[in-house]
Amino acid sequence: MEASDRFGCLIDVMSTTIKPGTASPVSPAERCDRCGARAAIRAVLPGGGELLFCAHHGRLHAKQLRAVATEIRDDAQVLETTPGSA
Ligand SMILES: [Zn+2]
Numbered sequence: 001m002e003a004s005d006r007f008g009c010l011i012d013v014m015s016t017t018i019k020p021g022t023a024s025p026v027s028p029a030e031r032c033d034r035c036g037a038r039a040a041i042r043a044v045l046p047g048g049g050e051l052l053f054c055a056h057h058g059r060l061h062a063k064q065l066r067a068v069a070t071e072i073r074d075d076a077q078v079l080e081t082t083p084g085s086a
Contacts, residue, residue: 023050023073032057040076043069 023044030039032054041058043051043065051069053061055076065072 023071026052026073026075040074041065042073042075044071044073046070 023042026039026042028038030042030052031037032039033052034057035054037054037056039052040055041053043053043058045051045068051065053065058065058074058076062072
């Protein structure tokens with residue numbers, strides 16, 4: 001009984017947390033968690049949390065982010081090519 005309960009729980013977690021393409025676009029108002037620069041990369045964590053990084057720190061931590069994040073959204077290019085409207 002216990003084993004089947006655990007499997008049911010695992011399947012439920014997997015089906016509800018991994019949804020590629022659900023990360024919101026990075027807003028110019030959002031800031032890098034490390035240095036406070038304008039964020040360009042959003043990493044969505046399995047627990048539903050998010051990490052924000054500037055392009056510099058996003059690339060610096062890219063390997064670790066890919067290991068832990070369910071989704072990584074890189075809006076660096078979008079932000080760079082968007083005309084800087086304040
Ligand atoms: Zn940074």
